[in-house]
Amino acid sequence: MYLIGIDVGGMSIKGGVVDFDGKILYKTSIPTTEKYTEDYSISEDIKKVIDLVLEGAKITIKDVKGIGIGQPGSIDSKRGVIRYSNNIALENVPVVEELHKYFDVPIKINNDANCAALGECVFGAGKGYNDIVFVTLGTGVGTGFIIDGKLFEGRECAGAEGGHMVIDMSENAPSCNCGRKGCWEAFASASALIRQTKAVMEKYPDSMMHAFAKEEGKVSGKTAFACAKKGDEAAQKVVDGYIEYITAGLINLVNIFCPDAILIGGGISNEKEYLTNPIQDAVNNKRFGAKFNPYVEVKTASLKNDAGILGAAALVL
Ligand SMILES: [Zn+2]
Known part of the structure; x- marks a missing residue:
């Protein structure tokens, strides 16, 4: 089984297929656009990146344990909603619910700094520490x-x-x-x-x-x-x-x-x-x-x- 990590930034949406040791099998990215602000289509583009990395790594969603999304701004991780993001101007976007229409696996979203902290703890310099x-x-x-x-x-x-x-x-x-x-x-x-x-x-x-x-x-x-x-x-x-x-x-x-x-x-x-x-x-x-x-x-x-x-x-x- 594999994990999918999606990193939403001001310039691009990056995505990768990751194994349980933190090795990236395949990664790609697409640019972010200003139209998200009008039509809130960011979930569509995240879906696009997920499809691309599945294809690139030659696996299907059945091989995936879950999808994680890191996004700057204020994120309601319990409800799976981008409450507010200032760098790509979004408000109250229910990303997790929208992505569940396409992918029947656990999907989590959190603030990018929280993700980075967790990533270091699991795969990086924070391994072995509790606090x-x-x-x-x-x-x-x-x-x-x-x-x-x-x-x-x-x-x-x-x-x-x-x-x-x-x-x-x-x-x-x-x-x-x-x-x-x-x-x-x-x-x-x-x-x-x-x-x-x-x-x-x-x-x-x-x-x-x-x-x-x-x-x-x-x-x-x-x-x-x-x-x-x-x-x-x-x-x-x-x-x-x-x-x-x-x-x-x-x-x-x-x-x-x-x-x-x-x-x-x-x-x-x-x-x-x-x-x-x-x-x-x-x-x-x-x-x-x-x-x-x-x-x-x-x-x-x-x-x-x-x-x-x-x-x-x-x-x-
Ligand atoms: Zn301040």
Whole structure:
């Protein structure tokens, strides 16, 4: 038997046939379109991807234990409904019910960060742990919490939005997409890092970051890290500041959950130890009761590009 994982993103719907060890037998993707907003046809396109991966892996739905779907936004996982998604503008779409018209197997849907957390626990760097705080540093800051081996979702699955805890109450705190100011996401996302990089670049016209960004064609989440590694002081300032912002939120979460491990995913996690070593030090030294409470390991997530498909597939297990 196999699992099907569907990863809905802003640009594409990816799908894959996965075995129980997390190996992907076949995967494909189709682009998302803006017309979902008008006709809510996203379920039709998800069906299309499921048909394509069944065909590609040369299996039928009878060989499938279940289908899992990871979707950004607020997802009612109990009812199988996309309650609200802002990146592809959807409201109250009963995806699971619509897909059940075609596929008579268990179908689960959950928030993409929750799927990623679960995927790491089942197939990746979180294997063997019971309590995990998962953080993804991408366009936004997503969080997923595994408590006692189970996904924590809050009432009607609307919780676990760690990215929207406020870490700066001051008047000039940066605005967040959620409507508040000073959210952790507004400081620790890749988009925030780019903003912080640009601000420092303006103050330091001699910084290596200018030439690096020119060569890359833009300022990205890599600019400051790459130049700091080469000894650029202004870039190091950006990196140190950014890591301090990440740490501020992470220590809040450690103080609440005291997990076995913190797993960091998303594009920024490609910086590996360069990112996790200073965070590990800060967590060890600054958390509440640091000298006395259990050690919390800080690691990067391991599933990388296929994290979305594998995380969605893990929903079925
Ligand atoms: Zn927010």
